[in-house]
Amino acid sequence: MAKFSVIKQHLYQKIASGEWPENHLVSSENALAQQFNVSRMTARRALQELADEGLVLRNKGSGTYVAPLKSQTSFMAIRNIADEIANRGHQHQAIVHTLKAQPASPQVAEFLQVPVASKVFFSVITHLEDGVPVQVEERYVNPSMATHYLKQDFTKLTPHEYLSAESPLTEASHQIEAVSPSAQLCEWLRLSKPEPCLRIIRRTWSHAGIVTYAVLTHPGSRFVLGGHLTFKS
Amino acid sequence: MAKFSVIKQHLYQKIASGEWPENHLVSSENALAQQFNVSRMTARRALQELADEGLVLRNKGSGTYVAPLKSQTSFMAIRNIADEIANRGHQHQAIVHTLKAQPASPQVAEFLQVPVASKVFFSVITHLEDGVPVQVEERYVNPSMATHYLKQDFTKLTPHEYLSAESPLTEASHQIEAVSPSAQLCEWLRLSKPEPCLRIIRRTWSHAGIVTYAVLTHPGSRFVLGGHLTFKS
DNA sequence: TAGTGGTCTAGACCACTTT
DNA sequence: AAGTGGTCTAGACCACTAT
Numbered sequence: 001m002a003k004f005s006v007i008k009q010h011l012y013q014k015i016a017s018g019e020w021p022e023n024h025l026v027s028s029e030n031a032l033a034q035q036f037n038v039s040r041m042t043a044r045r046a047l048q049e050l051a052d053e054g055l056v057l058r059n060k061g062s063g064t065y066v067a068p069l070k071s072q073t074s075f076m077a078i079r080n081i082a083d084e085i086a087n088r089g090h091q092h093q094a095i096v097h098t099l100k101a102q103p104a105s106p107q108v109a110e111f112l113q114v115p116v117a118s119k120v121f122f123s124v125i126t127h128l129e130d131g132v133p134v135q136v137e138e139r140y141v142n143p144s145m146a147t148h149y150l151k152q153d154f155t156k157l158t159p160h161e162y163l164s165a166e167s168p169l170t171e172a173s174h175q176i177e178a179v180s181p182s183a184q185l186c187e188w189l190r191l192s193k194p195e196p197c198l199r200i201i202r203r204t205w206s207h208a209g210i211v212t213y214a215v216l217t218h219p220g221s222r223f224v225l226g227g228h229l230t231f232k233s
Numbered sequence: 234m235a236k237f238s239v240i241k242q243h244l245y246q247k248i249a250s251g252e253w254p255e256n257h258l259v260s261s262e263n264a265l266a267q268q269f270n271v272s273r274m275t276a277r278r279a280l281q282e283l284a285d286e287g288l289v290l291r292n293k294g295s296g297t298y299v300a301p302l303k304s305q306t307s308f309m310a311i312r313n314i315a316d317e318i319a320n321r322g323h324q325h326q327a328i329v330h331t332l333k334a335q336p337a338s339p340q341v342a343e344f345l346q347v348p349v350a351s352k353v354f355f356s357v358i359t360h361l362e363d364g365v366p367v368q369v370e371e372r373y374v375n376p377s378m379a380t381h382y383l384k385q386d387f388t389k390l391t392p393h394e395y396l397s398a399e400s401p402l403t404e405a406s407h408q409i410e411a412v413s414p415s416a417q418l419c420e421w422l423r424l425s426k427p428e429p430c431l432r433i434i435r436r437t438w439s440h441a442g443i444v445t446y447a448v449l450t451h452p453g454s455r456f457v458l459g460g461h462l463t464f465k466s
Numbered sequence: 467t468a469g470t471g472g473t474c475t476a477g478a479c480c481a482c483t484t485t
Numbered sequence: 486a487a488g489t490g491g492t493c494t495a496g497a498c499c500a501c502t503a504t
Contacts, residue, residue, distance in 0.1 A: 178453035180428070296488085481490090482490080
């Protein structure tokens with residue numbers, strides 16, 4: 001793993017674990033360069049990337065600080081799909097297509113912050129509402145965060161429920177986009193022909209670090225995401 | 234202005250002007266370093282930042298290429314797309330297709346909580362980012378909340394900005410879904426053929442009541458909604 | 467004044483792709 | 486083999502902030 005990446009990991013752990021709370025001063029470029037025996041430019045890169053990701057704020061002349069957690073746009077509740085279906089008075093059912101360990105692709109390694117080709121857990125599950133597929137969940141899990149992931153019966157418990165119980169989730173980032181589903185996804189969603197799908201890509205953190213990376217795909221005709229937002233007054 | 238910034242501007246102009254179309258090869262790090270008489274690290278930074286912004290794709294061993302147009306946006310876009318585009322350092326432009334009063338259909342009357350067939354304001358605007366359509370905004374406005382709505386120049390001020398100024402917005406509800414665009418929407422978005430679109434349906438309240446109901450449609454290939462969420466415990 | 471981040475240089479070695 | 490991007494070094498000068 002690249003040197004700047006090792007430093008990022010180190011800093012990330014400090015922040016995610018809560019050892020460095022909001023607004024805590026982060027080690028300076030020079031301090032990190034000494035500590036990790038690298039040049040200042042390399043230490044700088046680690047800090048800069050964390051700043052780009054919004055985890056720290058950098059102030060010229062003053063220092064680098066842990067960014068305040070953003071709770072402003074609590075636009076979307078992180079809900080458990082099984083709960084949501086139950087709340088609508090419908091029946092939830094899950095079909096497990098895949099549940100195994102596999103080597104991390106470069107993309108997955110990047111998202112989970114683990115070495116490329118290291119073992120990660122991977123599951124593919126279709127969630128049905130009253131027998132109709134409404135979500136395909138493709139999920140990658142950091143194995144150090146949930147060692148017994150592969151032994152779970154995800155027809156009885158959703159991955160989200162299991163992971164929440166294992167290590168309380170503290171944060172998530174999302175991307176939402178509209179996509180055309182692959183043939184494989186059409187099969188899992190039982191779509192006779194492709195239709196626009198809503199895709200939510202979610203990374204979830206616990207205090208200990210990145211736990212999981214999930215791609216949730218919903219057929220547009222069967223799914224609407226709702227939210228309520230109150231403006232600051 | 235910093236040197237890397239000058240180079241970015243230069244490259245940016247090539248791309249925005251269309252002189253370098255999608256997938257066109259971008260000058261290499263070494264070429265730019267020579268051309269602008271800077272070190273390779275400085276030329277590299279310009280290219281790297283353009284890559285981070287999604288404007289170019291870099292391939293090891295091969296070169297840097299102009300990326301297919303896409304844009305990424307945060308949940309703030311839900312509030313004001315012009316600000317969001319400006320924050321990305323891009324140019325916002327609006328095309329007003331429709332701006333008139335019309336009788337409320339039963340559906341619109343229901344949403345705005347006004348009598349059926351009573352007069353409501355209606356506007357259709359395409360928002361462009363660096364000349365590329367990224368959102369069509371179809372908006373219905375409660376006329377009692379913004380009496381001079383029809384007299385505004387929405388190429389200079391977004392409806393959202395105007396309405397916020399008229400009657401401070403206090404609340405909004407959203408629905409997000411994936412849809413296939415109508416022929417009319419394809420035209421407004423300049424899509425040669427339909428592609429999955431992300432649609433945000435939004436109702437906004439002020440203290441005095443429901444102000445506006447908007448349907449915001451984004452082409453899936455050019456728009457990703459991103460956000461960060463902290464769990465409340 | 468001392469420390470911090472922002473910018474920049476002129477090299478270097480590597481893995482990768484293209485020819 | 487030549488060119489490309491990815492990483493890294495050991496310096497440098499600057500503007501800014503805190504003391």
